[in-house]
Amino acid sequence: MDVMYFAWVRERIGLPRERVETQAATVNELVAELMAREERYAAAFADTSALRVALDQVLSDFDAPLAGVREVAFFPPMTGG
Amino acid sequence: MQVRVQEGVFDAGVELNAFSARAEGAGAVVSFTGIVRDVAGGLQHMMIEHYPGMTEKAISAIVAEARERWSLADALVIHRFGQLAPGAPIMMVAAASAHRADAFAAADFLMDYLKSRAPFWKKEVTAEGADWVAAKDDDEAALTRWD
Numbered sequence: 001m002d003v004m005y006f007a008w009v010r011e012r013i014g015l016p017r018e019r020v021e022t023q024a025a026t027v028n029e030l031v032a033e034l035m036a037r038e039e040r041y042a043a044a045f046a047d048t049s050a051l052r053v054a055l056d057q058v059l060s061d062f063d064a065p066l067a068g069v070r071e072v073a074f075f076p077p078m079t080g081g
Numbered sequence: 082m083q084v085r086v087q088e089g090v091f092d093a094g095v096e097l098n099a100f101s102a103r104a105e106g107a108g109a110v111v112s113f114t115g116i117v118r119d120v121a122g123g124l125q126h127m128m129i130e131h132y133p134g135m136t137e138k139a140i141s142a143i144v145a146e147a148r149e150r151w152s153l154a155d156a157l158v159i160h161r162f163g164q165l166a167p168g169a170p171i172m173m174v175a176a177a178s179a180h181r182a183d184a185f186a187a188a189d190f191l192m193d194y195l196k197s198r199a200p201f202w203k204k205e206v207t208a209e210g211a212d213w214v215a216a217k218d219d220d221e222a223a224l225t226r227w228d
Contacts, residue, residue, distance in 0.1 A: 006130055006200070007130055008213050057132070058135075058138075059198065075132070077215075078198065078216065079196070081172060081192055
């Protein structure tokens with residue numbers, strides 16, 4: 001699946017998007033896999049209560065299943081308007 | 082209904098006149114324009130990042146929700162991204178209805194939801210450096226008004 005990062009999450013991880021091959025069943029499992037990779041991922045995902053997640057461009061939750069999802073995006077709370 | 086996500090500047094007056102002309106016979110048009118304000122330390126510019134694809138979908142869903150809640154003749158949302166100078170327009174909303182109560186309520190609702198549910202992120206650049214604008218608890222709490 002494609003994993004995207006925005007705002008300070010993108011800056012901390014150092015890239016805007018990447019292709020991730022995973023068997024993770026939920027967003028939380030995907031986060032755990034990413035955190036185990038490298039310190040920059042561990043730092044970005046240290047406090048998921050400060051993050052939001054979108055699945056296929058719709059706001060979702062960290063306990064949501066990933067079955068059939070093609071695009072996951074992580075970002076801080078939005079500051080539009 | 083019109084939703085525009087763009088890098089370029091817009092003229093709020095021209096947009097409002099065109100919107101009002103299209104909403105002929107509506108009786109009430111309410112609009113809001115957000116402008117880049119200066120900050121302590123002196124703002125050099127604001128950078129707005131967004132999530133292309135999701136941005137348009139999220140705003141369209143918010144507008145659709147407003148149209149379900151109130152009787153609207155038309156609605157307009159314009160939101161910019163990229164580098165914006167102090168004093169530049171960031172975004173505008175407009176709502177047209179038969180009577181003012183629906184137009185005011187819909188414009189207020191659109192603003193509350195655009196702040197916290199449309200995927201934009203603001204970064205303020207000053208002489209001291211660049212900082213992401215943190216979301217305010219008040220902005221999230223404002224959404225409960227509409228439950």
